[in-house]
Amino acid sequence: MGATREGESVIQSIDRAAKILTLLQGSRRMGITELAAALDLPPSTVHGIVKSLQAHGLVAQQPSGNRYVLGPALLKLSSVYLDTLDVRARSMRWMHELSSRTGLATRLGAELFGEVIVIHHDRRPDGTEQMPETGLTIPSHASALGKVLLAYDAAHAADALSRPLAALTADTVTDPDRVREGLEQVRRDALGFENEEAVIGESSVAAPVCSEDGDVIAAVAVVMPASEWPPSDAVLAELRDAARSISRDLGAPAWPPRPPATAG
Amino acid sequence: MGATREGESVIQSIDRAAKILTLLQGSRRMGITELAAALDLPPSTVHGIVKSLQAHGLVAQQPSGNRYVLGPALLKLSSVYLDTLDVRARSMRWMHELSSRTGLATRLGAELFGEVIVIHHDRRPDGTEQMPETGLTIPSHASALGKVLLAYDAAHAADALSRPLAALTADTVTDPDRVREGLEQVRRDALGFENEEAVIGESSVAAPVCSEDGDVIAAVAVVMPASEWPPSDAVLAELRDAARSISRDLGAPAWPPRPPATAG
DNA sequence: CCAGACATTCGATATTGTCGAATGGCTTTC
DNA sequence: GAAAGCCATTCGACAATATCGAATGTCTGG
Numbered sequence: 001m002g003a004t005r006e007g008e009s010v011i012q013s014i015d016r017a018a019k020i021l022t023l024l025q026g027s028r029r030m031g032i033t034e035l036a037a038a039l040d041l042p043p044s045t046v047h048g049i050v051k052s053l054q055a056h057g058l059v060a061q062q063p064s065g066n067r068y069v070l071g072p073a074l075l076k077l078s079s080v081y082l083d084t085l086d087v088r089a090r091s092m093r094w095m096h097e098l099s100s101r102t103g104l105a106t107r108l109g110a111e112l113f114g115e116v117i118v119i120h121h122d123r124r125p126d127g128t129e130q131m132p133e134t135g136l137t138i139p140s141h142a143s144a145l146g147k148v149l150l151a152y153d154a155a156h157a158a159d160a161l162s163r164p165l166a167a168l169t170a171d172t173v174t175d176p177d178r179v180r181e182g183l184e185q186v187r188r189d190a191l192g193f194e195n196e197e198a199v200i201g202e203s204s205v206a207a208p209v210c211s212e213d214g215d216v217i218a219a220v221a222v223v224m225p226a227s228e229w230p231p232s233d234a235v236l237a238e239l240r241d242a243a244r245s246i247s248r249d250l251g252a253p254a255w256p257p258r259p260p261a262t263a264g
Numbered sequence: 265m266g267a268t269r270e271g272e273s274v275i276q277s278i279d280r281a282a283k284i285l286t287l288l289q290g291s292r293r294m295g296i297t298e299l300a301a302a303l304d305l306p307p308s309t310v311h312g313i314v315k316s317l318q319a320h321g322l323v324a325q326q327p328s329g330n331r332y333v334l335g336p337a338l339l340k341l342s343s344v345y346l347d348t349l350d351v352r353a354r355s356m357r358w359m360h361e362l363s364s365r366t367g368l369a370t371r372l373g374a375e376l377f378g379e380v381i382v383i384h385h386d387r388r389p390d391g392t393e394q395m396p397e398t399g400l401t402i403p404s405h406a407s408a409l410g411k412v413l414l415a416y417d418a419a420h421a422a423d424a425l426s427r428p429l430a431a432l433t434a435d436t437v438t439d440p441d442r443v444r445e446g447l448e449q450v451r452r453d454a455l456g457f458e459n460e461e462a463v464i465g466e467s468s469v470a471a472p473v474c475s476e477d478g479d480v481i482a483a484v485a486v487v488m489p490a491s492e493w494p495p496s497d498a499v500l501a502e503l504r505d506a507a508r509s510i511s512r513d514l515g516a517p518a519w520p521p522r523p524p525a526t527a528g
Numbered sequence: 529c530c531a532g533a534c535a536t537t538c539g540a541t542a543t544t545g546t547c548g549a550a551t552g553g554c555t556t557t558c
Numbered sequence: 559g560a561a562a563g564c565c566a567t568t569c570g571a572c573a574a575t576a577t578c579g580a581a582t583g584t585c586t587g588g
Contacts, residue, residue: 010316018320052274056282070345072376078342079399081334096393129360135343
């Protein structure tokens with residue numbers, strides 16, 4: 001085959017397969033006709049694709065019979081994916097130290113298609129039960145991690161701020177221009193703040209993590225109950241130390257990073 | 265298209281795409297020609313597939329340029345996959361309680377293509393740094409989780425014990441028949457044991473988790489340093505309680521489960 | 529017991545992925 | 559510093575392949 005139109009030259013069936021995975025990612029469990037309707041394709045076509053995915057464990061049909069869900073093979077794949085991430089490996093001990101010292105949960109995030117995906121998560125050191133957050137995605141404009149990543153990555157910012165911004169709480173900033181204004185402060189301080197903008201009762205601060213060639217490739221955050229807002233200077237200092245240590249481990253030439261020239 | 269031969273009727277390009285993902289899962293980073301050689305396909309064909317996967321974030325090429333790795337989209341997909349698992353959601357609080365009471369790390373595992381995949385992991389409650397283990401896969405024959413799952417699932421056992429069993433440590437049982445013998449004890453006690461058979465210095469005990477219709481769909485384990493072997497009766501009792509509680513939450517009619525009739 | 533909805537199978541068709549050769553970029557070697 | 563080799567990438571023709579619509583089977587609800 002090959003591209004019929006300019007721009008895209010993706011293999012049709014793989015493209016459709018990926019779309020099916022994305023669809024299942026959104027609405028947990030779907031039937032064949034449901035998927036077919038969503039993709040505007042005949043059910044038999046969708047059936048063939050789903051069965052092929054199922055053969056590799058990428059989707060599974062639940063015992064109930066006629067509904068499909070994402071499959072266990074994805075878990076193994078993602079586990080290996082995480083292992084390939086230098087950033088994550090180098091961050092873990094610093095994040096654990098950061099959690100211990102501040103008594104707060106910490107997150108490491110990177111960009112994924114205009115959102116932030118949590119690459120590592122270290123829980124608050126008290127013994128309470130806490131959901132694992134690795135793999136979680138958060139809108140960039142409503143998170144401290146996201147603001148930091150937006151501030152240093154023009155492409156990410158252009159992508160994320162071009163579409164309508166969702167209001168997750170009453171305090172979410174949904175005006176792209178106001179978000180952009182906030183980014184200047186982030187670049188100045190090398191710290192991004194967020195107070196109940198994503199989740200009610202939860203606030204966070206993030207700092208950039210730089211790679212060998214000086215690019216901001218990730219961000220670390222401390223997450224705290226909104227009742228503890230604003231964070232003490234001690235916490236901010238610990239956060240900065242952690243971000244600097246990780247960046248240093250990665251071979252970054254400098255920290256804090258230089259804001260991109262394009263960002264005037 | 266459709267199946268040319270009996271048995272399989274998977275879509276070729278999707279099959280190849282999945283194989284590429286599996287290949288990248290094994291050897292972290294690979295080039296196009298390397299993949300092409302492994303699949304015995306022309307590089308141009310592989311290139312097209314890889315690019316299609318890349319467009320959806322399922323693979324990524326590392327900055328270095330010419331090598332491909334698994335992509336971040338897998339992380340989000342697996343995160344949603346985990347959320348769809350009833351077992352996991354119901355297990356979390358009981359596992360956390362089990363960890364707190366015993367002071368040991370706990371794991372929840374299910375079957376994936378003849379191996380065991382860790383679906384949830386609750387760390388030891390001391391403050392030490394511990395790797396997240398969710399997503400890890402372990403050979404069934406060398407783990408307590410695996411032994412339990414094998415004992416109650418004939419298909420899994422047939423699958424897993426048909427191929428050569430890897431020796432992970434000096435104590436790994438690699439003779440299929442000896443493994444099978446061990447399973448009778450597992451069915452009798454509803455507990456599977458493993459002492460340094462997978463990892464040197466680490467031992468574990470597992471118990472079955474049953475679904476609504478009485479099938480064993482997962483297993484819970486406590487993991488301890490080999491120096492603490494054998495586990496106390498108190499620990500075993502806590503483990504049984506946790507397994508029973510989870511099964512009850514899932515609507516299981518009975519616990520311990522009845523061994524399958526086929527297993528005579 | 530019947531009706532409807534849905535998953536699934538099957539076979540013909542042409543759309544589509546595949547392949548081999550040619551190009552371009554990069555690193556290595558002498 | 560120039561050349562050679564390796565590897566990713568692009569292109570276009572071909573026919574193998576995925577797609578589609580209709581028919582069948584299966585389950586659920588009335």
